[in-house]
Amino acid sequence: MDITRFIAALEQIAPPELAEDYDAGRIGLIVEGREDIGTVCCALDATQRVADAAVRAGADMLIVHHTPLWNPVTAVRGPTAHLLRTLLAAGMNLYVMHTNFDHAESGVNDVLAARLGLLATERMTAGVVGDCSLDPEEIARRLPGGGIRVYGEVGTIRRLAVVGGSGFDPALLREAADLGAEAFLSAELKHSVARASPLPCLEATHYALEAPAMEALASRMGWHYIPDPPHVVVIP
Template sequence: MDIQRFITAMEQVAPPELAEDYDAGKIGLVVEGKDEIGTVCCALDATERVVEAAVRAGADMLVVHHTPLWSPITAVRGPMSHLLRTILAARMNLYVMHTNFDRAEGGVNDVLASKLGLFATERMTVGLVGDCSLDVTEIVRRLPGGGIRVYGEIETIRRLALVGGGGFDPDLIREAAALGAEAFLSAELKHSVARASPIPCLEATHYALEAPAMEALSSRMGWHYIPDPPHVVVVL
């Protein structure tokens, strides 16, 4: 497939206009390679391990959720030098679908809601609220890559709000509570936000909340999925 046809197809899956303003210049084709796309790999992050696996698989395109190029680069050294050298030497394209894929139909939040068995869902400004019958143990069982931290008292949750990625915004939590949510699931919770929240907060990892959507996208498109869970060491 020609690279422009591939980009057009991806923009239908996750329209760029759905992205948050801070994603300007950080989504779409962020590293340009070959003009013809045959083999496509997909992962959550463009880590060195993922990039090397994609090169071994003969990928012409690697689709990820998080760009490795968050800030303007003024020097290319260390891990970034190795990462870019590997991508460019293979002439592999790198395509990013971030907050536009979070919000898209069938994107991060939709896949997460399906994985947790939510129904009668309503869209928030960002994220979803849906009916369910879940306790914390069941949520942990259904999410990949470890447990969650709970702030507040929770038994069975009948209505859950969720936002893939770091979505613990006070305004969003209040919006979720107004829609009847009994708990709020996301990542990167600040202590001050947890203390002020009108409903219990469930803090998972980015990987647990977002990797399922990238795996589902890969399966849907017939791509090769590269799992790369973070290595977490618990010291007691």
């Protein structure tokens, strides 16, 4: 398929106008490669391991959630140079679906809610609240990549708020509480936010919360999914 038609199809899945303002210039076609798209790979992050796997798969397009070029590039060296050299040498396109995919229907938050079995869901400004019957242990079992941290006293949760990515914003926590949530699941919780939260906070990793949506997208579209969980060593 011609890349112009392919990108138009991607923009139907995750319309760029759904992205947060801070994503300006950081979504869409980040690295330009060949114009004819046949083999497509999908992953959460454009790590070197993912890029190497995409090359082995013969990918013309690699679709990821997080851009590897978050800050303006004023020098091309080190890991950035290695990654770009790999993509450019292979003629591979790199396309980023970030906060636009978070907010899209069947995007990050919807897939996360479905994976946890949330019912009667309502959309928040940047997330989903839904009914359930879950305890923290069951939530951890349903997410890839290990456990979660629990801040506050939590038993069986009857209504849960979920936000993929860094969602522990005081305004979102209040919004979730107003929608009847009994707990809030997201990533990158700050101590000061946890102390002031009106809800118990369940902290998972970005990978646990966002990788399921990229895997589901790949499955839906018939693309190759490349899992790349972070290697974490727990030191007692």
